[in-house]
Amino acid sequence: MIAALALVAGIVLGLVLRPTVPTWLEPYLPIAVVAALDAVFGGVRARLDGIFDAKVFVVSFISNVVVAALIVFLGDKLGVGAQLSTAVVVVLGIRIFGNAAAIRRHVFRA
Amino acid sequence: MTPKPPAAGDQLSAQLLIDLVTNTLDPGYAAAARVRGHTPPRRWSDRPALAVGCVLIGFTLVVAYSHTNRGAPEAAKVHNDLVSRVRAAQHEVQRLSAQAQQLNSALTALRDQALSGDATLSRQLDRDQLLAGxxxxxxxxxxxxxxxxxRTSASAPPRRGGPAPGDVxxxxxxxxxxxxxxxxxxxxxxxxxxxxxxxxxxxxxxxxxxxxxxxxxxxxxxxxxxxxxxxxxxxxxxxxxxxxxxxxxxxxxxxxxxxxxxxxxxxxxxxPATAPRIAHRPSRTATPLPTPTLTRTTR
The missing domain is CATH 3.30.70.1880 (Protein of unknown function DUF881)
Structure with a gap:
């Protein structure tokens, strides 16, 4: 309940503030999005598994974003930014798919 | 990470991939559950942390969405602006060429009036003008x-002076x-x-x-x-x-x-009348006229 409300609050906040993303932050936006989706699916799955932990949820989200951004930043400096960005998206994408499948098993028992 | 017997070389990388695909849930959840046991104590920080996390996630998603979509209307605006400028220029050309033709016909009428005495000259002028278009x-x-x-994707009926077909x-x-x-x-x-x-x-x-x-x-x-x-x-x-x-x-x-x-x-x-800008007739006093020579140009 709180999670849904907070999610809506975040969306409304984003819509109201409409912050302009600085140029240097732009390459990290897709990674942040994928990390956010991963955190959401992971959280829902953990909740269904009965092992949800708010601290883990928040820390994993923030650390995922930071680490992914760091990897891409490093890659950018070394000239492999695009490839590393793809790697991050692939890894997090696989996790999202796996978690979505687990959620599906929980919800539909199939 | 998940406790695994240390494997060497290829086995390790294969294990990594298997881990990646099978253990999709963040291992932190399992670790935390193990630590606190079966009866999870409710901490005071749980709700605020959850709320903060969700706000962050929602904010991130919306910012990414609005950032991605903000660029599109800009591009469309520039495109529409260019299209309208081209259209305006085309209308201007049409207007001006219509005006030129009108002025030309007025000129012809005036000249006919002036040349009304000289039938031969008038006739020759008419003929030359007709041949010159x-x-x-x-x-x-x-x-x-x-x-x-x-074409299957014909978006607009083609018309003269209209938009040229795009990249087809x-x-x-x-x-x-x-x-x-x-x-x-x-x-x-x-x-x-x-x-x-x-x-x-x-x-x-x-x-x-x-x-x-x-x-x-x-x-x-x-x-x-x-x-x-x-x-x-x-x-x-x-x-x-x-x-x-x-x-x-x-x-x-x-x-x-x-x-x-x-x-x-x-x-x-x-x-529309086009006056020659470079070429001009030789002065009447100059004699003799240069005899035209055949120059064969190779292509």
């Missing part, structure tokens, strides 16, 4: 229509229009227009991008080529020409439209 021409003739085969490759090019025009001249046409653009001795039929340009005016399919001359002779000669048979074949193979009909009365517009 400076006045509208009326007479029997032949009308040839070349049409691009219908067209079958008909300037070469086709030119070959028909040249064939009509060869068959005895005395005045020709392409999509209501009158051809003059200095007219050029060119190709820019995908648009056919006749005297710098873009023309699009269907290309209507009107030629004034002896209609029967024109039709007979044109029908038996290599050009006509080529386009008849193409019409069967590629689906282009090709059609020519005799008309008892065709009206060709005048070309």
């Amino acid at each position: 400076q006045t509208a021409a009326v007479g029997p003739g032949l009308q040839v229509v070349l049409t691009e085969p219908p 490759a067209t079958i008909l090019t300037d070469r086709d229009v030119r070959s028909v025009v040249n064939e009509l001249w060869a068959d005895g046409a005395e005045a020709i227009s392409v999509n209501d653009v009158r051809l003059t001795p200095t007219s050029a039929i060119r190709f820019a991008g995908n648009a056919v340009l006749v005297d710098f005016a873009p023309v699009t399919t269907p290309f209507t080529i009107r030629a004034i001359g002896n209609a029967d002779v024109l039709a007979t000669n044109f029908a038996s020409s290599a050009v006509a048979s080529r386009y008849k074949t193409l019409a069967g193979a590629d689906g282009i439209g090709f059609d020519f009909t005799e008309h008892a009365k065709l009206t060709l517009p005048a070309s």
Whole structure:
């Protein structure tokens, strides 16, 4: 309940503030999005598994974003930014798919 | 990470991939559950942490969404702006050329008035102007229509002076229009227009991008080529020409439209007057006139 409300609050906040993303932050936006989706699916799955932990949820989200951004930043400096960005998206994408499948098993028992 | 017996080399990397695909849940959840045991104590920080995390996630998603979509209207705006500027320029050209033709006809009328005494001069002037395409021409003739085969993604009906077809490759090019025009001249046409653009001795039929340009005016399919001359002779000669048979074949193979009909009365517009800027006639006192020499230019 709180999670849904907070999610809506975040969306409304984003819509109201409409912050302009600085140029240097732009390459990290897709990674942040994928990390956010991963955190959401992971959280829902953990909740269904009965092992949800708010601290883990928040820390994993923030650390995922930071680490992914760091990897891409490093890659950018070394000239492999695009490839590393793809790697991050692939890894997090696989996790999202796996978690979505687990959620599906929980919800539909199939 | 998940406790695993240390494996070496290939086994390790394979294990990594298997881990990646099978253990999709963040291992932190399992670890935390193990630590706190079966009866999870409710910490005071749980709710705020969850709320903060969710707010962050929602915020991130919306920022990414609005950032991605903010660029699109900008691009569309620039595009629309360019389109409207091109349209405005085209209208201006049409207006100005109409004005030029109007002024030209007024000039002709005035000059006729001034030359009313000298019938020979007046007649010669009329003839020269007609041949140079400076006045509208009326007479029997032949009308040839070349049409691009219908495209499946035809967004807008093509029209003269309208938007040139975009990046779609067209079958008909300037070469086709030119070959028909040249064939009509060869068959005895005395005045020709392409999509209501009158051809003059200095007219050029060119190709820019995908648009056919006749005297710098873009023309699009269907290309209507009107030629004034002896209609029967024109039709007979044109029908038996290599050009006509080529386009008849193409019409069967590629689906282009090709059609020519005799008309008892065709009206060709005048070309907007273009004064020569570089060339000028030799001064009358200068004698003798240089004899024209045949210079063969190789292409």
